Amino acid sequence: MGNTFGHLFRVTTWGESHGPAIGAVIDGCPPLLPLSEADIQPDLDRRAPGQSALVTQRKESDTVRILSGVFEGKTLGTPVSLAIHNEDMRPGDYREIQQKYRPSHADYTYEAKYGFRDWRGGGRTSARETAGRVAAGAVALRHGVEIVAWVAKVGAILIECDVDAVTRAQVDATPIRCPEPDTAARMIAAVEAARKDGNSLGGVVTCAVRGCPPGWGEPVFDRLEADLAKAMLSLPASKGFEVGSGFAGTELTGREHNDEFYMDGDRVRTKSNRSGGVQGGITNGETVYFRVAFKPTATIMSEQHTVSVDREDTTITGRGRHDPCVLPRAVPMVEAMAALVMADHALRHHAISGK
Amino acid sequence: MGNTFGHLFRVTTWGESHGPAIGAVIDGCPPLLPLSEADIQPDLDRRAPGQSALVTQRKESDTVRILSGVFEGKTLGTPVSLAIHNEDMRPGDYREIQQKYRPSHADYTYEAKYGFRDWRGGGRTSARETAGRVAAGAVALRHGVEIVAWVAKVGAILIECDVDAVTRAQVDATPIRCPEPDTAARMIAAVEAARKDGNSLGGVVTCAVRGCPPGWGEPVFDRLEADLAKAMLSLPASKGFEVGSGFAGTELTGREHNDEFYMDGDRVRTKSNRSGGVQGGITNGETVYFRVAFKPTATIMSEQHTVSVDREDTTITGRGRHDPCVLPRAVPMVEAMAALVMADHALRHHAISGK
């Protein structure tokens, strides 16, 4: 259970890291949207391993194939099935994992839950699972809102950007996906240093959703920010979510924090946007923005204490391919999950409003 | 839509602030649990307004009545219907809201979404809605894990507590619900000052869930922390969620952050708990803990710019009863939502494991 996301635009992902394939099925995709593999592949390529020295060197072409739901270049309204075959599988790299639980990985918890696990590359716990999400997100993005995410922090190196202004071109200009070149350079240097040291870094991704009309979101439990929070905390290695002013906003007073309304022509707008584009769980027409914390990658190239599957204390040393910093690859994952949330809420709002 | 929470232990809340009543229906509550109104009322009393000068002076006895699902003091396995009648309703206090949108409230977004709103006390957007959640949470708490939340921050005043040690008695010893008396006193003084100034404060609630066995949580989308994040961001005024090391953990390296395993008798444990009791979305047997950010209360006693329902620029000044700081009342809300998540995941895990 738990492998389906969304209420009307529903995505189910499947697949283990070293099984024959991974993929996703989208149920609820509206008909008549232009769609081909070429619309999906670029997002997958952004998520793929091996793009730069900053990320894992696993070689996967991550070629997506559409197996259903599209006919003559348009969606049918039937389920869209997407599959990506796994290629560069080296189970031999992972024999030690069969016998020992990697610290801060999910080896132990999967075994505790299911009594069984696929130890090859982490199986279902691998970040490889997110390829299915990214493919589905590329379909969801056909819904009209603009979604741009970027790396806002690596370790202690951070940057504040104007959430209304950052472009995808700026983000993709550097392999670290930070839109400010100087900061990007410092982040890259930090990741390189961590990689050489066999260590890893965490950070924060900021995401902006622009052009969303007022009225999306379903109080009380399915508030837009609640579904975004769930979406983001479902990503591997994520540890936090904040929308609008977030944790920093707790230090402001109400007088400082409130977003006053004003008329901008015939449009109701707010002078500030500490709300992050949502009030009471419903969009107000301003940019929705939020931040997601990612912990440092758990795989490190040093010896750590752990226990074996036979319940004995032992040690383990990371080997194999890994990401010294998951942040650059997290950018398309965050965008994809945001797209799934927005597409779902668009349909939910259409259901009662016809808009 | 969006008023139901949970997959197997399902809670639906209903009710407007100034309608005849508010309540909740729990579907999926297992049979044979001892339950009476006396088990629920204490949690409602902790959430109720009028407990101290720190919170709104609305007078509500918040007396819960069980209308179904319980027979001879035990749950039947059928839906448990809970109702609380509204008493202290003064719609007259709210006439101005009928004409103007309060800044950083949901008046405008509800009208944008539904084309219509109940302006009396905020209607469904009122924090009063959470009484239904707290009542349902009291039922969910019968599932065996221990849940304790406390105020960890008010404005800039903060405290770090041992998440394994804080007791409910310590929390409830002061009206601000901070377990450390000196810090509590400073927080209370800050809230009092804000109230006198017609201003408001935000803060952070920390919550610990203890005694949860390994294996709860449903990857990949319904990870335990993802459902907790959704639960918390569905609370009024919440703006952020972090589990374990959270945002601060992004500044650590992998070597510093990883939780090494060791054997504690026949139990697999971790030396540190930066994971926050979850790895890969599944509990590992350590204490689950997380933090929730709440913005300063939007209602303040000063004049602010806004627009009218007729789309004209105007001003509005807060009046009526309000909370200068939502934090003390947020504590039982956070506990209730955590209880709903844990009860749901307990049942989901039973379904496949028999445990």
Added chain:
Amino acid sequence: MGNTFGHLFRVTTWGESHGPAIGAVIDGCPPLLPLSEADIQPDLDRRAPGQSALVTQRKESDTVRILSGVFEGKTLGTPVSLAIHNEDMRPGDYREIQQKYRPSHADYTYEAKYGFRDWRGGGRTSARETAGRVAAGAVALRHGVEIVAWVAKVGAILIECDVDAVTRAQVDATPIRCPEPDTAARMIAAVEAARKDGNSLGGVVTCAVRGCPPGWGEPVFDRLEADLAKAMLSLPASKGFEVGSGFAGTELTGREHNDEFYMDGDRVRTKSNRSGGVQGGITNGETVYFRVAFKPTATIMSEQHTVSVDREDTTITGRGRHDPCVLPRAVPMVEAMAALVMADHALRHHAISGK
């Protein structure tokens, strides 16, 4: 679990026959629909006991109260909570049920499932539970399609009606709710005879849904007829469902059975309607019609063999108030469930089509 029906127009019912109240919560009701208790009460009155000598003599005014979701005579888009207080409760009538399982009732199965049951009047298994459905159905009926059901068969007495022509006035002209007066008289006589004999009768309700546009229904699992079948088999005492030509259609050849298309002005229509208004799970614009089989009421006034809760063979004799024939009261139940299905599918279709 299992007390919620629908995907977007969601109804949760609650309540035991002899508890304080029964009711329903509707989540997903669109805003701005005119609604008051006076819109709901007539349907409840049609379902209520004590209307004629044909049905149980339990006295219940079944007065519905709207507790939320309506403001100034219109729906808010928030949950609509409906409650009906129980009045004529005589638990003393039911003491024997506490000790023995009534044949073909659900006493034994509830105890087998939950380890516990409310033996007062059948608790949740009572047909009284359907009052919540009927109330919710009255709200759902505000969606525009016309729904008329009638008693088509009592015991072996049956009638074939034109599904496009039967009116509610014809149906309600007799207490048996059969639209053809002579057949109605014969059915009434048969029920009276069964009642005097302490026996009971079953029958068939036919239901027509008119005015539904083409395009409603969600293949492959949520076909309109699949959801109607589920809705009808969820009614107490129902044992069968057939749509269009149903079981009788299995004796026709394809050449005899097919519904040929023709143009009626600019509208695509079928010459016959053996499909029952649905093809491939989607409405085609013709009248949707179906039939529901109800078994004879299980409560009879004669001695029957059974077993006790102590697992001993014994006998039981029906007493208390009961329906010698559930059919007349089943008519509003069938209409209500049909209305819930249609409202849900209307919203689901709006979500992708804007229509």
Added chain:
Amino acid sequence: MGNTFGHLFRVTTWGESHGPAIGAVIDGCPPLLPLSEADIQPDLDRRAPGQSALVTQRKESDTVRILSGVFEGKTLGTPVSLAIHNEDMRPGDYREIQQKYRPSHADYTYEAKYGFRDWRGGGRTSARETAGRVAAGAVALRHGVEIVAWVAKVGAILIECDVDAVTRAQVDATPIRCPEPDTAARMIAAVEAARKDGNSLGGVVTCAVRGCPPGWGEPVFDRLEADLAKAMLSLPASKGFEVGSGFAGTELTGREHNDEFYMDGDRVRTKSNRSGGVQGGITNGETVYFRVAFKPTATIMSEQHTVSVDREDTTITGRGRHDPCVLPRAVPMVEAMAALVMADHALRHHAISGK
């Protein structure tokens, strides 16, 4: 929407008749079940076209591949992805369908709903879609209850069988899948005659579920028989469902119909089983049995009136491969859907009972 079935054991099917592949994803399959392609293929072979002259001559090997969720011969608890590649695709056979709506097919309704359709072999509306269900059902069958279905009626030729006694070997002894050889011979002759005449026949499948313990089923809406009814009416060409005494039972009196209880050793049993193994929506430990009506195949080899996509009256004559009688191939489909319902309810019951 609507391509997922089940609440805990959840199956999503995808695929068009003449697209690259069809398949299913199972989410919620418990871990540690032995599973390989060899466990699934036999059920697919029973459903496959081309088995005898009685069914369509399309040649499909229907070879299933497991793409995820199984490791070292056992289920992992993660999603099981099943794919079947389409082979014998002759879109050319279907050019006429592109221009005209086939009577009693779903060509028109799909176009009405989605504004677009895959006209190649019916696309998603093809019975080929059920291959995914049958594959998933084979996995669900690993849950321990015994499910046997058979053809009980073809046209007007019918047989009554002992639902406790029919074996799969008897069923599969003839290509018509009727367990009584003489009746089978007559049915086969009737289907042959219909085929030669370019005509088609309908019929009834009866299904028995044996060995189900008391207590499965979730009142009030998710009664076991309600979910079975939905499952069966979701099958292509099905028009009716009845459980236990069904429509015929409406002609009995309560005295004749009731199932009296008695003790059979320490087990509570019923002397008759007109209830069909369910009372109040919950199993009572007797055999669950039900019947499903299938209309005659809509494709016939004669000229029929219809309309074109340009909204002009015209005629169409069936051509291409088709089933003169869907009944033999419906048997494994009915069993598969029954298996999905039972597996889902088994898990739902485990969740609250630990059994």
